[in-house]
């Protein structure tokens with residue numbers, strides 16, 4: 001029994017209406033353990049053969065359409081909403097909403113928002129279906145709830161690289177419904193407003209400020225270390241939704257203009273192992289997923305920077321204007 005809604009009926013209907021012979025399934029890491037159960041159910045209920053993508057996947061930026069082109073008639077991508085990027089084959093997106101037993105944690109969160117009237121409600125794909133009930137709870141307590149769509153995101157939805165749905169929202173504070181710190185950190189850095197996390201998994205309410213300070217201290221240390229760098233690697237992703245070639249070329253130009261060297265390196269997966277042959281370089285700038293430099297920083301021997309952090313290193317931006325890197329589709 002799973003807490004995720006995989007909308008199996010919708011999947012079966014789509015496969016049958018398209019007379020799909022081979023269907024591809026792609027899951028983010030947290031959902032991959034459901035792959036074989038779903039594959040079995042699809043093969044039992046339809047005449048199609050299932051091909052499961054075994055590669056890591058963290059977003060709709062990383063579709064396995066290129067790998068599956070020619071093998072499958074339809075790719076079912078779970079856990080994410082579509083991004084405005086080219087797709088090589090037909091794709092059905094299944095958001096895989098998580099069925100929480102309760103969102104009463106919001107009542108606890110209200111204690112942290114006593115002096116705030118206008119609240120921006122935010123979450124990620126897995127919990128979008130809860131926003132309506134969450135709004136009712138907040139409004140019953142006299143709050144005014146504000147949400148908007150972003151660039152390629154739904155109302156109240158943020159991605160790890162896209163905070164456009166919270167930017168310029170005239171609220172007194174944001175309330176994030178979900179787990180983890182990464183999305184709330186992005187909301188904080190893009191808006192500078194109070195961000196309260198209502199985490200129904202840990203049954204915990206917390207303010208993101210302490211975590212933000214910790215991350216900023218780490219980023220400051222990386223930037224300081226990279227200030228001594230003379231040779232940079234500029235990492236470009238071959239994943240369609242993370243491919244920022246113009247940005248990478250521009251960064252190389254900026255670095256070389258200052259008399260330092262920069263090398264463009266394209267990879268599918270950025271990992272410490274894949275960077276091992278390039279240890280003659282002093283620092284790396286990541287033009288791929290913006291999470292890599294921030295989230296995985298501890299795993300790397302050399303500093304990994306976002307493009308905005310490189311600007312600070314080169315004196316083109318002040319530390320006070322620190323900004324989260326975002327992918328603008």
Ligand code: SF4
Nearest residue numbers: 058059061160161289
């Ligand atoms: S680029 Fe990174 S943060 Fe953005 S959707 Fe892809 S995996 Fe998520």
